[in-house]
Amino acid sequence: xxxxxxxxxxxxxxxxxxxxxxxxxxxxxxxxxxxxxxxxxxxxxxxxxxxxxxxxxxxxxxxxxxxxxxxxxxxxxxxxxxxxxxxxxxxxxxxxxxxxxxxxxxxxxxxxxxxxxxxxxxxxxxxxxxxxx
Numbered sequence: 001x002x003x004x005x006x007x008x009x010x011x012x013x014x015x016x017x018x019x020x021x022x023x024x025x026x027x028x029x030x031x032x033x034x035x036x037x038x039x040x041x042x043x044x045x046x047x048x049x050x051x052x053x054x055x056x057x058x059x060x061x062x063x064x065x066x067x068x069x070x071x072x073x074x075x076x077x078x079x080x081x082x083x084x085x086x087x088x089x090x091x092x093x094x095x096x097x098x099x100x101x102x103x104x105x106x107x108x109x110x111x112x113x114x115x116x117x118x119x120x121x122x123x124x125x126x127x128x129x130x131x132x133x
Contacts, residue, residue, distance in 0.1 A: 039132035039133060040133070041089060041132075042105075042107075042129045042131065043107075043129065043130040044087075044102050044127060044128070044130070045069070045086060045128050045130060046072070046084050046098075046126060047072045047076045047125065047126040048076050048077050048123050048125055049077060050124075054075060055075075055117070055123075055126065058074075058126055068084065068113040068128050084128075088131075095121070095122075097118045098118045098125055098127065100118070101116040101118040101125075105127065105128065106129070108130070109130070110130070114128065114129075115128040
């Protein structure tokens with residue numbers, strides 16, 4: 001169990017800080033890290049896939065520059081299929097694996113998403129944050 005969480009964190013670090021998780025214009029992810037830690041609620045979107053291979057297909061689309069909400073409509077396997085929007089969520093209301101990734105992400109747009117990945121009991125999530133407060 002602990003190993004999966006460590007693996008997820010490694011992916012999260014590369015997704016939010018390296019080229020892997022960049023959309024168009026995500027070259028300044030190091031800026032504003034202090035701001036990221038202060039948020040108590042986030043406006044979050046996700047793409048949920050039961051299978052790792054499907055999640056990888058969705059990531060490939062994001063890397064090609066397809067908008068996050070378009071990829072969510074095509075690949076997400078939950079009720080958030082309509083662009084992946086989950087709405088505003090406060091700390092403590094999400095599964096810890098998801099929340100750890102989501103609250104560490106900078107706010108971005110669906111056209112230029114900065115995203116991270118998490119694995120929960122529900123499957124594989126690709127997560128982006130549109131707003132923080």
